[in-house]
Every structure is written in structure tokens, then in C-alpha cells.
Amino acid sequence: MLKTRIIPCLDVADGRVVKGVNFVDLIDAGDPVESAKAYDAAGADELCFLDIHATHENRGTMYDLARRTAEHCFMPLTIGGGVRTSEDVRKLLLSGADKVSFNSAAVANPDVVADAANRFGSQCIVVAIDAKTVAPGKWEIFTHGGRRGTGIDAVEFAKLVVAKGAGEILLTSMDRDGTRAGFNLPLTRAISDAVPVPVIASGGVGTLDHLVEGVTEGGASAVLAASIFHFGDYTIREAKEYMAAAGIPMRLT
Amino acid sequence: MLTAIIDYDSGNLHSAEKAFQRMARETGTGEVIVTSSPEDVLRADRVVLPGDGAFPACKAELFEHSGLFEATEEAVIRRGRPFLGICIGMQMLSTTGHEYVETPGFDWIGGDVVKITPADPSLKVPHMGWNNLVIDSPHPLLAGVASGDHAYFVHSYHFQVKDPAHRLAHVDYGGDITAIVGRDNMVGMQFHPEKSQHIGLRMIANFLSWAP
Numbered sequence: 001m002l003k004t005r006i007i008p009c010l011d012v013a014d015g016r017v018v019k020g021v022n023f024v025d026l027i028d029a030g031d032p033v034e035s036a037k038a039y040d041a042a043g044a045d046e047l048c049f050l051d052i053h054a055t056h057e058n059r060g061t062m063y064d065l066a067r068r069t070a071e072h073c074f075m076p077l078t079i080g081g082g083v084r085t086s087e088d089v090r091k092l093l094l095s096g097a098d099k100v101s102f103n104s105a106a107v108a109n110p111d112v113v114a115d116a117a118n119r120f121g122s123q124c125i126v127v128a129i130d131a132k133t134v135a136p137g138k139w140e141i142f143t144h145g146g147r148r149g150t151g152i153d154a155v156e157f158a159k160l161v162v163a164k165g166a167g168e169i170l171l172t173s174m175d176r177d178g179t180r181a182g183f184n185l186p187l188t189r190a191i192s193d194a195v196p197v198p199v200i201a202s203g204g205v206g207t208l209d210h211l212v213e214g215v216t217e218g219g220a221s222a223v224l225a226a227s228i229f230h231f232g233d234y235t236i237r238e239a240k241e242y243m244a245a246a247g248i249p250m251r252l253t
Numbered sequence: 254m255l256t257a258i259i260d261y262d263s264g265n266l267h268s269a270e271k272a273f274q275r276m277a278r279e280t281g282t283g284e285v286i287v288t289s290s291p292e293d294v295l296r297a298d299r300v301v302l303p304g305d306g307a308f309p310a311c312k313a314e315l316f317e318h319s320g321l322f323e324a325t326e327e328a329v330i331r332r333g334r335p336f337l338g339i340c341i342g343m344q345m346l347s348t349t350g351h352e353y354v355e356t357p358g359f360d361w362i363g364g365d366v367v368k369i370t371p372a373d374p375s376l377k378v379p380h381m382g383w384n385n386l387v388i389d390s391p392h393p394l395l396a397g398v399a400s401g402d403h404a405y406f407v408h409s410y411h412f413q414v415k416d417p418a419h420r421l422a423h424v425d426y427g428g429d430i431t432a433i434v435g436r437d438n439m440v441g442m443q444f445h446p447e448k449s450q451h452i453g454l455r456m457i458a459n460f461l462s463w464a465p
Contacts, residue, residue, distance in 0.1 A: 002406075
């Protein structure tokens, strides 16, 4: 049986982890590779690096980061942030990323998703959707870190990018991100019901019950969280055991 | 001892290279190279064919490298070198692929590669993530691996073998999905051993010391 995935996400700027990771035994908590190794050993199901500055000048650091991570961690790695063209995808894949995530570029031009999926296969193309509630049961896509509204309906957009070839949706609720109040469950459910591909729920995790709800109520195939793991509130193992006890199939070995 | 990982411009070879090199170092099984040279393939003691993306594109790219497939066929079929295909590199062992268009495979292991259609329509495609193996037939590559151990999958098409004896392991995803195929000196894995943490590394180590 396929297991629900837990994905710790590391925000990276200029090759360093932003917000820090608070683990014991980390030689350099700001080095993403050190954090990745700790999550690998802890049994995380995948890793996600998000380049939050993503300026053209610092792209090289992400390639280097992917390369160094793939030398130490034999587990799936997704990289996002500032990905604009299928050439960017190619370079990240060659550096060691397994999946690459489009965000603003897919909103500006959904055909970039089709281009990348045709070249490299849907299985490695993720589209990150940042959505905000604009009315009950209605969500709009925001870009540029949630600062810029687009007028585009999130559910319709999810269907569009999947039709273009996206193999997975990374869904972040801008209302909930950073609040620790839990995922936006109606949004998660609406998107996961609308598309045939896996949906990763993101934004707002504060407790282990939130992870459970993302799957049981939101219908997510995977849950992504940052701070509850980085700051040591819970270990990956605790989260997995808690979710398993709630009846969700998890990989515990 | 030399292991050649075939590079035909298909996806992420960096992880595979690093995983095989690490296990070759740990088990003292020689050198691992990534190459698109037919001469390298012919002088290698073991051959690995990876592959990411779509079946027709991978097949076309492989054949764009002049002499590369012929060298692989010579090494695997006529000289009996141990061979491991990964993901699309496994699917191409089939008779026919049905992704987008019908594409002939190598026909080394009879069968068809068809779209995954889970009996439960709520199951998502691609089949993406960790699934637990059910071993159908013991094999040296599975030494130290048990039914219930997890491997990392990411694919929308799967290999339905003609002769059930060629299926070495499967997983359940709204029906049986072939995880490992094999006969004689060849094995194919649908999942990514280089992404399956310690279980995957174990299978890579087993391959590097396999003497069929």
C-alpha cells in the first residue's frame, strides 16, 4: 500500500537555511546539506528546498546545493523557487533534484509546464500554488510570496496545470502559512478532489493533529511542514507514529 | 571490476552515480563510471540502464547515441553481463510501451507497459511515494530485503509481464503493480533504488556483487 509522505521543507537564501534548524548534533545548522542529512537519518519521506530569494545571480548556489545533497542523501529531493524555464528544470535535475517546482512562472505562462513535462516527464514537474481565501469556498492564486493577487481561481488553475502535465501540486494556503492554526482544509479538499495527481498540503501546521486532518479531511497525499520539525517541537518519527495511530498508512521503517 | 551506468541524456544520473559509487566503495566491487561510449559498455563487467521521463522519448534518445544500444545488447544478451534497468530503463525491457504512442521495447522480457488504472478511482496517478514490496520470487538482488520493506516509486505506467515467472516483486496500488522483473542475468526495477534510502542501497550493493 502506498504510504502518506511527510516532507520537511527548508527555506534557503544564498545557500543557507533561513529561520534555522534546531537539531542536536548538527555541525552547521545553517548548512542545508547538514539539515538534509539529519532529516534523511530521521526517516523523512522526501525533502524540499525552497530558494526564497531566487535571484538570477545566486542560481549557482542551488545547483551546488542539489549536487552536495544528492551525494549524501539517497532520498527524493524537490527544489523550487525562481524556476522559470524548462532549461532551469534541466539544470536542477542534472544537479541532483528529482522534482522541480514551478510557481510564478506557471501563473504567467502555463505552457512552461507543458514544455517541461514533455521534455522531462510529468513525474518530475510540480506546480506550487499559493492561494488565499477571497470568499467562502473561493480561493485566488497569489504570486510573489503572496503579495500579488492574480484574479485566477485556484481550483481552475490546478486543473489547468495538471492538464498541461504537472505531476503533483504543492498547495500552500497563504491565509494559514506561518499561523500554526492548521491547513486550510476546505481549500485542500477542493484541490485534491479536482485533480487526479497527488496534492501536498502546506501552510499552517502547528500540531500533529493538523497533519492528520490534512490527509483525512483535506485528502492530501503528502504533508509538508517546516517549523514544527526545524525547531524540534516534534520529530519525524513522532509525527509518523501519531499519523499511523490515527489510521493513516505511514512508512515507519 | 567496472560498472557502467549508461548516460543517454535521460534525467538525473548524479544520484544514481553517487549511490553506485558509494556502494562499490563499501563492498570493494571496483569502479563505477557514467558513460555514453559503446566501448565503455563493452569493456564493463556490469551494466546499468537508468531512465526518467516518457518511454518514447527515452527510447529515441538511447538510439540517437550511435552504437550504444548495440553495445548494450552485445554485453547483456551475448556476453551475459549482469544488467540492471531502473524505471524507464526497466520498462524498455518490455515488448511494447503504450505511453502516448506504441513504442517497441527491447523485448528482452515479454510484456506490455500500460497506464496505471487503480481499481479505486480515488487513488492518484502518478503512483508517487513509498510502497511496500511483496516478493514473488527470491533473488540474489533481494538478499537482506523482505516483503514489507519500502521502495520509492514515481511513475504513471507499469510493466505487465507475459510470463509470471519474470515478475520478482510487486506492490499493491488498487491492484498489482510490478516492482521488479528479471530473468537470467538481467533485472529491472520500477522504483528508484538510488532514492530508496538503506533498502535501495542494499539492492545496489547486491547487484554489484551478483554473479548470475
